[in-house]
Amino acid sequence: MSLVLDKAAQDLLFREARTANAFTDEPVTDEQVRAIYDLVKYAPTAMNAQPLRVLLVRSPEARERLVGHMSEGNRAKTAAAPLVAVLAYDVDFHEELPKTFPHAPGAKDGFDGNEAVRQKVGSFNASLQVGYFILGVRAAGLAAGPMAGFDAAGIDGEFFGDGAHRTLAVVNIGRPGPDAWFARSPRLEFEEVVTTV
Template sequence: MTRVVNDEGLNLLFREARTHTVWRDQPVEDSLLQQVYELARMGPTSANMCPLRVVFVKTREAKEKLKPCLDAGNVDKTMKAPVTAILAMDIHFYEKLPQLFPHVDARAWFKDLPENVLEYIALRNSSLQGAYFMLAARALGLDCGPMSGFNNAMVDAAFFAGTTIKSNFLCNLGHGDASKLHPRSPRLSFDEACRVV
């Protein structure tokens, strides 16, 4: 039997899911954040490397630490969001491969690669995981507001100093105020974006 997501699920995940910037005053429990991660982690990555690392910025103190790193246009929406996830990546993801891909010595495939190549690989795979993360959040009833308008070096210094972890993008999480949304921007049609050869 072919199993598919029903129309209601497709609406929730895709057709009616929007990028939110205005948040209702409704808290997000830590247990829900954990559920989001536990779904998102199941999405595929190269050699199951799972480079994504997440910091959930929730307290006032942590939000204040994030504030100076943000582009001006992203400050208000981020400070008012119940949670801001820093979706980051461990450039030395290969150190976890004995745990994550135990049937071969996958660590040896990556450990001597130059840092810029490791970063490229981590960026691809953590971006995929970031997309799984947003779909997981939407599946669990949260709204998302992804952002790349921030200073990565400042976020890395503030939250990941002395580690091999670097920020990829930010994602505000909460319950959005749909009445404040602009009309949805168009997407490319199948014929504009795809071809079957």
């Protein structure tokens, strides 16, 4: 193989990793989350935009509020996970561009007053960061259970009432518990995906 990453790391991040559906009750610490973010912040984004915002749902009251917006099949596992992260994008991410993209001083100006463009750029780049977030959770030796089955507008209203953030994903995080995994589903082969012109 021509990969630099050793096989154990490849397995941890990709081959052996699964979407977890059950977790132990071992807590996920703030230190672990900080270490995850310290990797995630290096995701490639256009203009080094950093639109991802992470809401950690820890309190029982907040968890109950969140669970009410999850689809039926995601409620029990979200209620039981040691930690749940709501991953959203900041619709005003461009306000931070002078800090994250300083070599283009006027970069933010093109987004002022153009919410449709900001939404497209923000959601796309935050989605890249979401993928890195999942890999960061795996790199910490934890399992991630990313979900899209929820009422996004309901979560936005519940937790981001000012309209400044839009939910992209909800991720359960923790150590995998018994029967945490479904069987590995098939993947398309190289020849089915890659073409050369």
